[in-house]
Amino acid sequence: MLRSKSNIRYQIILNVIMTICSLIVLLPMVLLFMSSISSESSLLNYGYNFIPREFSLSSYGYIWKNKEVIFRCYANTIIVTAFGTVVHVLLVLAFAYPLSLPDLPAKNVFNFLLIFTMLFNGGLVPSYIMWTTWFGIKNTLWALILPGHLMSAMNVILVRTYMRTSIPGAIYEAAKIDGANYFTIFWKIVVPLSKPILVTISVFTGLGYWNDWTNCLYYISDRKYMNIQGFLNKMIQDIQAILQNPDADPSAVVNIPQVSIRMAIAFVALIPILIIYPFLQKYFASGIALGAVKG
DSSP, X not given: OOOOHHHHHHHHHHHHHHHHHHHHHHHHHHHHHHHHTBOHHHHHHXXXXXXXXXXXXXXXXXXXXXXXXXXXXXXHHHHHHHHHHHHHHHHHHHHHHHXXXXXXXXXXXXXXXXXXXXXXXXXXXXXXXXXXXXSOOTTSTHHHHSTTTSOOHHHHHHHHHHHHHHSOHHHHHHHHHTTOOHHHHIIIIIHHXXXXXXXXXXHHHHHHHHHOOHHHHHHOOSGGGOOHHHHHHHHHHHHHHHHTOTTSOHHHHHTSOSSHHHHHHHHHHHHHHHHHHHHHHHHHHHHHHHHTSOO
């Protein structure tokens, strides 16, 4: 069937809008990479450009000097992100599934407790004292896993809404007639049918763990347990300290990149996300759309 002229114009307008939005997202990443392979002098003299005036890999060379530490920090980040994301999804599922059932006793109480955690918290100082004194997580990988990311009330609401609106109640009734209990329904029916929203919250959580540097700042002082974001942030602080030290060797200070190193560090931390995200995009788009419809 031939499309009308109005539909064609509408499609062209949408394509133009989406192209502009895509460029808005992609161009900063391109500028970030191009700045990271520009010489320090060209950045200081001409600013940031999409085409480097003077090509240089000095920033990546400076990072490569710390390759052993960086590889260990990358390993820590991968372990923390993978383990934390899996545990987070399991906890969210365990909380969201009962809340999606219409016959859950004291359902309003659990909903209130869920929303309460979104509005109030103990604050930074009490949290720090609790985690370090009572749980003893300082300078351990648990410091990168437990505080802040292990449970999200928003993700519970997304999964609960998805289960309530996207899984027909007739499936539950049919499973009960066949003799399935709640646990069997959960693993054999609910989890497989919730794949889009589970991938969605996994992306949210994985990004949170990967990009987190505050837990490393608060709880980690031993480089052996640092994640990549915390170490790269520490590297920037060390460079600033060297540059501001009046007793530093002038010849060593000249060879330290000041501007391009920040771009290189940001790009190094971004690479794994750029590689993984395209494979999860289709589930992410459908999951966030379905999980946000109807409260």
